[in-house]
Amino acid sequence: MFRNALFIACTILCIGLSSCGDLVEYNEDTQLQLDVDSIEQFIVKQNLNFQKDRSGLYSLIINPGKGEYELEQDDDVVVTYTGKLLNGIIVERGDTVRLKYAGMIEGWREGLKKIKPGGTVRLLIPSTMAYTDRRVGQIPPNSSLDYTIFFRSIVRKNTTLPNTEPGEDPDDDPATDDGGGVILEPDY
Numbered sequence: 001m002f003r004n005a006l007f008i009a010c011t012i013l014c015i016g017l018s019s020c021g022d023l024v025e026y027n028e029d030t031q032l033q034l035d036v037d038s039i040e041q042f043i044v045k046q047n048l049n050f051q052k053d054r055s056g057l058y059s060l061i062i063n064p065g066k067g068e069y070e071l072e073q074d075d076d077v078v079v080t081y082t083g084k085l086l087n088g089i090i091v092e093r094g095d096t097v098r099l100k101y102a103g104m105i106e107g108w109r110e111g112l113k114k115i116k117p118g119g120t121v122r123l124l125i126p127s128t129m130a131y132t133d134r135r136v137g138q139i140p141p142n143s144s145l146d147y148t149i150f151f152r153s154i155v156r157k158n159t160t161l162p163n164t165e166p167g168e169d170p171d172d173d174p175a176t177d178d179g180g181g182v183i184l185e186p187d188y
Contacts, residue, residue, distance in 0.1 A: 026133045032056050035126030035144045042086045042124065042146075050124060057110050058124035062148075065119025069154055069161050071112060075101045076155040079112075084146045086124075091138045091145075098155065105130045107145070115151055117161075122148045 036056055043050055043058070050058040071077070076098050083092035101109065107125030115121045125145045127133070133141045154161045 028128050028132075031133070031142060032126055032128045034142075035128060038086060039124045039126065039144050042144075050122075053110065055106075055110060055129060056126045057107055057129055059111055059114055060122040061114060062120040062122060063115070063118070065116035065151060067116040067118070067161075069116070071101055071109075071154065072156065073102050074156070077101050077112060078152040078155065078160075080150040080152060082148050085139070086144055086146055096152065108147070108149070111147070111149065112151055117151050117153050120148065120150045122146070 036052075039058055042048075048060065050060045052058050078096060078098050079094065080096055081092070081094050082090060084090050101112070104112075105125070107123055107129035110129070111121050111123040111125070123146070125147065127142045127144055130145050131139055131141070131143070135141050139145070
């Protein structure tokens with residue numbers, strides 16, 4: 001009986017140890033360097049002019065917007081956006097969407113601080129500032145993302161702040177005027 005119990009314990013231990021060899025622990029610093037390398041290759045290939053933050057976020061301010069309000073943690077924002085993978089596949093769109101500022105991915109929170117309502121920013125977000133090693137919808141794990149965000153307005157305590165509601169959509173991008181949804185196709 002003791003030999004059977006010992007055999008079973010050894011078998012379980014061997015199976016457990018053999019499966020551990022394939023596990024790779026997520027390392028944020030290593031992943032950030034991989035993300036930065038792929039983003040910089042993308043920038044060079046596309047001949048773009050982005051500014052890089054110390055965090056690894058790349059931004060291109062298309063229109064700074066205007067206004068005197070700074071975003072606060074409890075604010076909501078109204079935005080129109082298109083999100084792509086670096087290979088050009090659109091994974092997310094939203095037309096006039098209201099979102100909780102505190103609930104956004106870190107790349108969005110940092111990127112929206114760079115502009116005011118009425119402004120537009122393009123962000124290249126490393127996966128470490130987005131969804132890390134998790135799959136979210138059609139976004140694969142460890143994906144750097146390319147977002148263009150038109151910042152429409154700030155809603156604070158259920159009131160749209162004065163002078164933060166812009167006029168017409170300045171980007172003339174039909175991709176952001178379809179009411180939202182997910183499209184999985186290259187944006188040629």
